[in-house]
Amino acid sequence: MHRGTKIQLKLFANLQAFAPPAADNYTINAGITVGDLLAQLNIPEDKAKIIFIDGVKSELTTILRGGERVGIFPPVGGG
Amino acid sequence: MNAHAIEKIIKSAQPKVFPDKTAYNSISLSQIVQLSKATGVSSRQIEIMALENGVVPERYARNMKSFSPQDQIALLKAQVSIVGLGGLGGTVVEILARIGIGILNVIDGDTFEESNLNRQFLSIPEQMAKSKADAAAQRIKTINSAVEVKVHHRFLDAENGVALLRHSNVCVDCLDNLKTRFILERLCKQIKLPLVSAALAGATAQVTTIFPQDQGLKLIYGAEEKVPPKGAETALGTLPYAVTFLAALECAEVIKVILDKPGLLRNKLLVADLDDAVIDIVTLC
Numbered sequence A: 001m002h003r004g005t006k007i008q009l010k011l012f013a014n015l016q017a018f019a020p021p022a023a024d025n026y027t028i029n030a031g032i033t034v035g036d037l038l039a040q041l042n043i044p045e046d047k048a049k050i051i052f053i054d055g056v057k058s059e060l061t062t063i064l065r066g067g068e069r070v071g072i073f074p075p076v077g078g079g
Numbered sequence B: 001m002n003a004h005a006i007e008k009i010i011k012s013a014q015p016k017v018f019p020d021k022t023a024y025n026s027i028s029l030s031q032i033v034q035l036s037k038a039t040g041v042s043s044r045q046i047e048i049m050a051l052e053n054g055v056v057p058e059r060y061a062r063n064m065k066s067f068s069p070q071d072q073i074a075l076l077k078a079q080v081s082i083v084g085l086g087g088l089g090g091t092v093v094e095i096l097a098r099i100g101i102g103i104l105n106v107i108d109g110d111t112f113e114e115s116n117l118n119r120q121f122l123s124i125p126e127q128m129a130k131s132k133a134d135a136a137a138q139r140i141k142t143i144n145s146a147v148e149v150k151v152h153h154r155f156l157d158a159e160n161g162v163a164l165l166r167h168s169n170v171c172v173d174c175l176d177n178l179k180t181r182f183i184l185e186r187l188c189k190q191i192k193l194p195l196v197s198a199a200l201a202g203a204t205a206q207v208t209t210i211f212p213q214d215q216g217l218k219l220i221y222g223a224e225e226k227v228p229p230k231g232a233e234t235a236l237g238t239l240p241y242a243v244t245f246l247a248a249l250e251c252a253e254v255i256k257v258i259l260d261k262p263g264l265l266r267n268k269l270l271v272a273d274l275d276d277a278v279i280d281i282v283t284l285c
Helices: A013-018 A034-040 B002-012 B029-039 B043-052 B058-063 B069-077 B087-099 B132-143 B161-165 B178-190 B240-258
Strands: A004-011 A026-029 A050-053 A069-073 B014-017 B023-027 B055-057 B079-083 B103-107 B148-152 B170-173 B195-201 B204-210 B268-273 B278-283
Touching: A004 A013, A013 A069, A034 A050, A034 A069, A050 B278, A069 B278, B002 B029, B002 B043, B023 B058, B029 B043, B043 B055, B043 B069, B055 B058, B069 B240, B079 B087, B079 B161, B087 B103, B087 B132, B087 B170, B087 B240, B103 B132, B103 B161, B132 B148, B161 B178, B170 B178, B170 B240, B178 B195, B195 B240, B204 B240, B240 B268
Parallel strands: A004 A069, B023 B055, B079 B103, B079 B170, B103 B148, B170 B195
Antiparallel strands: A004 A026, A050 A069, B014 B023, B195 B204, B204 B268, B268 B278
């Protein structure tokens, strides 16, 4: 049985459009993966190029326990 | 001839004090220009000789509490390539010319259009359809005539890249698309050139520094084959304060590379969203 827990979620650039209300205090079920989180937020995986947890790049399979700071960053190329 | 120039530099030097009251010997811009004309030695060489002999070119006086004379000499002897002279490149050129990088190698085949005016410091209404590379060269000479400029009115590609970038100490990626960034990275790895790379969309910005042996852009964008030609900027545009902020971060990296200082963003990506003032540093590997 998963318990509800909070993460601090920051979506960058055009991914902001997928941000849930109160993203900086977002409830997830502890034990879900980063991939699960993307699915939950309807973010296509190819738009989420860098996902970082507490300042470290993570994988889609990384498990979230709660309390993390999660950033999701799209590809950007402007200059 | 050099001994003669050095003698004249020392003779021209004036005692001055920094804002913190410490003393230094200064040589003015007009004296440097005059000495260069009289001796046939370039202004850049006069500035280097002055610093080697305990005299500070006044135009760099506010650098000298952060840089040693040897540091400033290293900057004046360095060559930096700037690839892309739009938003990022225009600001990078401005900063590097002012700080006293000795040789700026500017590369862009593009011309100005009106949509550049919101963010590209080199663009002015009178310059529409004119060369960005020419505008960069002109701006550098206006700011700091001691800087040597190498101008290339062409887009960098896999074929011309080595010839364009050779002899540089650092390369600054100021491009506006993802495909050419990968080509530039490959070229820099090939000729063992450190690369400072930045990109943005809207008010969101990223910057990193890639040494030849580092994994580099694939840690940020994934495998090159799957990378789209453009990123989120097609939907969000590019905002001037994000461009200028990011160009400044690129310049800080360039200086640290040249002076071999710690604190580089190697295998790290600084990400920022200026809309909500979030700045983070991501460890990439």
